[in-house]
Amino acid sequence: MFASLSQRFDGIISSIRGKALISEDDLEATLRDIRVALLEADVALIVVKKFIENVRHKIIGQNVLKSVKPEHMIIKLVHDELVEILGSTKSDMDFKTEPPAIILFYGLQGSGKTTSIAKVANLISKKNKKKSLLVSTDINRPAAQEQLEVLANLINLDFVKSSTSDSINNIVNNAIKKAKNEFYDLLFIDTAGRQVIDEKMMDELKLITSIANPIEKILVADSLIGQDSANIAKKFKDTIGVSGIILTRIDGDGRGGAALSIKSITGAPIKYLCTGEKIEAIEEFYPDRIANRILGMGDIVGLVEKASEDIKDEEIEKIKTNLEKGKFDLSDFAQQLKKLKKIGGLEGMLSMIPGITGAQKAIAEKKINDDSVDRQLAIIGSMTKKEKESPEIIKASRKIRISNGSGTKVQEVNKLLKQFLQSQKMMKKMKKMGDKKMPFDLMGKLKGGQPPYL
Numbered sequence: 250m251f252a253s254l255s256q257r258f259d260g261i262i263s264s265i266r267g268k269a270l271i272s273e274d275d276l277e278a279t280l281r282d283i284r285v286a287l288l289e290a291d292v293a294l295i296v297v298k299k300f301i302e303n304v305r306h307k308i309i310g311q312n313v314l315k316s317v318k319p320e321h322m323i324i325k326l327v328h329d330e331l332v333e334i335l336g337s338t339k340s341d342m343d344f345k346t347e348p349p350a351i352i353l354f355y356g357l358q359g360s361g362k363t364t365s366i367a368k369v370a371n372l373i374s375k376k377n378k379k380k381s382l383l384v385s386t387d388i389n390r391p392a393a394q395e396q397l398e399v400l401a402n403l404i405n406l407d408f409v410k411s412s413t414s415d416s417i418n419n420i421v422n423n424a425i426k427k428a429k430n431e432f433y434d435l436l437f438i439d440t441a442g443r444q445v446i447d448e449k450m451m452d453e454l455k456l457i458t459s460i461a462n463p464i465e466k467i468l469v470a471d472s473l474i475g476q477d478s479a480n481i482a483k484k485f486k487d488t489i490g491v492s493g494i495i496l497t498r499i500d501g502d503g504r505g506g507a508a509l510s511i512k513s514i515t516g517a518p519i520k521y522l523c524t525g526e527k528i529e530a531i532e533e534f535y536p537d538r539i540a541n542r543i544l545g546m547g548d549i550v551g552l553v554e555k556a557s558e559d560i561k562d563e564e565i566e567k568i569k570t571n572l573e574k575g576k577f578d579l580s581d582f583a584q585q586l587k588k589l590k591k592i593g594g595l596e597g598m599l600s601m602i603p604g605i606t607g608a609q610k611a612i613a614e615k616k617i618n619d620d621s622v623d624r625q626l627a628i629i630g631s632m633t634k635k636e637k638e639s640p641e642i643i644k645a646s647r648k649i650r651i652s653n654g655s656g657t658k659v660q661e662v663n664k665l666l667k668q669f670l671q672s673q674k675m676m677k678k679m680k681k682m683g684d685k686k687m688p689f690d691l692m693g694k695l696k697g698g699q700p701p702y703l
């Protein structure tokens with residue numbers, strides 16, 4: 250996500266790096282470059298204008314031109330402004346009402362409503378220990394209700410069955426009745442999408458909101474349509490109201506125009522980003538972390554959080570203790586590979602590690618995918634305990650045995666061992682950096698109150 254914008258910012262900052270002073274001309278040129286970068290990322294013009302004006306205003310207002318390292322000042326101010334347009338602070342789902350708290354999902358056809366409901370319900374039910382009920386009011390598309398039912402079964406959540414011949418009125422009222430009688434904390438309502446905003450859809454949504462009076466009205470928007478998603482969101486907001494936004498298909502969005510425009514245009518906060526088709530492919534939206542990611546600072550905090558979410562505590566403890574002992578063996582590596590598959594593949598994970606853009610490209614080129622992860626796991630699975638602990642004993646004959654056992658080639662075994670060594674090195678490096686500290690922790694310094702020129 251944000252790959253091209255990130256690259257552009259990198260270039261802009263490089264062009265002023267090392268300058269002791271920044272002249273007014275330099276500043277104007279830099280602001281111009283930032284403006285072009287944002288427009289190329291498909292950020293709405295009105296948002297771009299405000300962004301540039303605010304950065305310029307802050308620079309002039311602070312009168313720090315002569316005293317700070319230009320690149321640090323620009324990074325700091327651009328970071329702050331990015332955080333601002335992304336929504337300043339994290340916005341949580343609101344359940345503070347008499348149960349059931351009703352959460353309505355709506356949006357254009359195919360934007361990802363049904364998939365997102367399953368992802369969010371799964372996340373919240375686990376994280377906040379809430380008893381959740383799912384219902385679909387989509388009586389237009391024949392398989393729509395089954396789609397949500399299948400997903401509900403997959404994540405072990407309850408689903409209210411109804412038929413497409415039922416009226417929306419009945420479906421919603423029955424679901425609310427069931428939720429109340431059976432003491433559900435949350436009721437998630439899925440709705441039918443349309444290709445464009447039309448009166449029928451708006452009437453349907455108005456009807457549902459009037460019956461259900463949802464505490465959260467969540468608009469699901471496709472990030473691939475860029476700033477258009479912000480304009481569509483605005484229309485929804487004016488008729489139905491929006492309390493939060495979920496952006497989907499972030500995995501395919503290299504530009505980020507939707508994420509950077511939608512809050513300013515609608516006033517509604519982004520709550521989640523969806524990053525793939527799998528249930529786990531969702532992340533909570535932290536404006537400051539995203540700003541760090543855009544500026545190439547990475548997001549080691551998000552990475553650690555996501556990675557630790559569903560590894561059991563003992564597993565984390567085990568890896569941690571091993572790391573502390575300076576030990577990271579092939580069993581730990583296998584554990585990591587399994588995790589990678591779960592959290593949306595290598596690219597998903599690598600995109601959160603600082604400075605990894607180059608590596609990411611290499612991976613895309615080599616087409617490392619879930620399939621190859623399975624093969625790697627098979628290779629490790631064919632090793633003895635001793636081999637996993639001390640990979641250096643794996644010489645030619647052992648390699649042949651392992652490759653035969655796992656149905657792979659000796660070259661693949663070699664490649665895996667090489668990757669393991671690299672990973673071991675990286676884990677040691679990460680350990681040195683400390684648990685929570687980001688590498689190149691400039692933003693940490695800035696936030697810690699140190700002036701940007703240190």
Ligand SMILES: Nc1nc2c(ncn2[C@@H]2O[C@H](COP(=O)(O)OP(=O)(O)OP(=O)(O)O)[C@@H](O)[C@H]2O)c(=O)[nH]1
Nearest residue numbers: 358359360361362363364442497498523524525526
């Ligand atoms: N790559 C990717 N695909 C997604 C994401 N979210 C949803 N999809 C896919 O997009 C397609 C449509 O998703 P749905 O959840 O059915 O969309 P919807 O808004 O409910 O569609 P309608 O009910 O027909 O209006 C499905 O194939 C999903 O798997 C995402 O974040 N990334």
Ligand SMILES: [Mg+2]
Nearest residue numbers: 362363387393
């Ligand atoms: Mg749907």
